[in-house]
Amino acid sequence: MPDLPVRELECLLVLAEELHFGRTAERLRVSQSRVSQLVAALERTIGTQLVHRTSRRVALTDFGADFVERVRPVYTELTDLVGGARRxxxxxxxxxxxxxxxxxxxxxxxxxxxxxxxxNPDVTLSLQEIPLGDPFGAVLSGRVDAAVALLPVREPELSVGYVFPPAPRMLAVGHSHPLASVERIDAETLASVDLVSIDGPAPEYWRDVHFPRFTPLGRSITATVRVATLQEGMTLAATGRYAMLTCRPVAERNQRADLRFVHVTGFDEESRMALIWRSAHRRPHLTKLAALLGELPGAAPLRAAPGRATVA
Incomplete structure (x- = not known):
């Protein structure tokens, strides 16, 4: 069996995040020339170029980007396994x-x-906010062990441990917005608003549910602005020029004098959140956490088969 180029793989994965040889060298605590050597060695091992290098920028080749996407979850799982064994x-x-x-x-x-x-007094809990426009990236990369994120999730590496109760869709608008005086609208009315969209690598199937480009009947929805956070979206909606599609729990926790929330009907499903984790890295304590959530009224645990998170 050939030697596995672990150090070279680690170097490529860090370089794929930083896209800068200097910052990659700092993170790995090596010289920039060593970073170049490691990448070149991996390219020789694989037999093709993985990184474009110029005097101004660093970028992955198409092959390199695909290779990184496939290698990262396997590498993360391997390092987690070794770390757990050491503990x-x-x-x-x-x-x-x-x-x-x-x-x-x-x-x-x-x-x-x-x-x-x-x-579980022997376990330390750490909470981290994840980007609105990247619901699964932190879990897939191993930056978090689990995430409470909006469904649907169809990533083959992820499983769903618990589904929260469904929540009605709501539209956030400013008090000067034409829809601010109504209690509810049909989803087709979204074709008449400028709907806030998001920045980030969210999957298209997920984006189409929460930041749709078309109404259920296929009418185009205008979206001229993008935001990175929920609060940015709410602030834009408060101006009265834009609207942001959200759900009742968000509306209840964002009551403010310059916002109105209008109930939106006509979608196939209401908004749902879930506790998700990597199928190959379901730590026992995550199962305990899902069980505690399952004791909440109104919902029950839902476990997807490993490697087949297809909850819509």
């Missing part, structure tokens, strides 16, 4: 459970985390 061998305490969340960590989440921490 077990040394009888160390388990590492922190890192949970990401989109926008707002609701009371149901924070209360459950508080109970989990009380029942």
């Amino acid at each position: 077990e061998a040394r009888q160390e305490l388990p590492g922190p459970i890192r949970v990401g969340f989109q926008g707002i960590a609701y009371e149901t989440v924070t209360w459950t985390l508080t109970r989990f921490a009380r029942d």
Whole structure:
């Protein structure tokens, strides 16, 4: 069996994030020339160019980008496995459970985390906000162990451990907006508004649900602005020029004098959030956390088969 170029793979994965030889060298604590050597060695091993290098910029080749996308989850799983084995061998305490969340960590989440921490005093919990426009990236890359994110999720590497109760769709508008005086609208009315969209690498199937380009009957929806965070979207909606599609829990927690929330009907499904994790890295404590969430009224745990997260 040929030697696995672990150091070279690590170097490529860091370079793919930084796209800068100097910053990559700093993270790996090596020289820039060593970074170049490692990348060149990996290219020789594979037999093709992985990185475009010029005096001004660094970019992955098409082959390199595809290779990184396939290698990253395998490399992360391998390093996690080795780290877990080392802890077990040394009888160390388990590492922190890192949970990401989109926008707002609701009371149901924070209360459950508080109970989990009380029942598992040997485990440290860490909460991190994840980008609104990248619901699954932090989980797939291993930056968090699990995430509370909006469904649907159809990534083959992810599983769903718990589904929160469905929530009605709401449209956030400013008090001067033409729709501010109505209680509810049909989804077809979205063709008459300028709907806030998002920046980020969210999958198209996910984006089409939460930041749709068309109404259910196929009418085009205008979207001239993009935001990175929920609060940016709410601020734009408050101006009265734009509208942001969201859900009732967000509306209830963002009551302010310059915003109105209008109930939107006509979609096939209501908004839902779920606790998701990597199928190949379901730590026992995550299962415990999902079980605690499952004790909340109104919903039950839902476990997808490993490698087949297809919850719509």
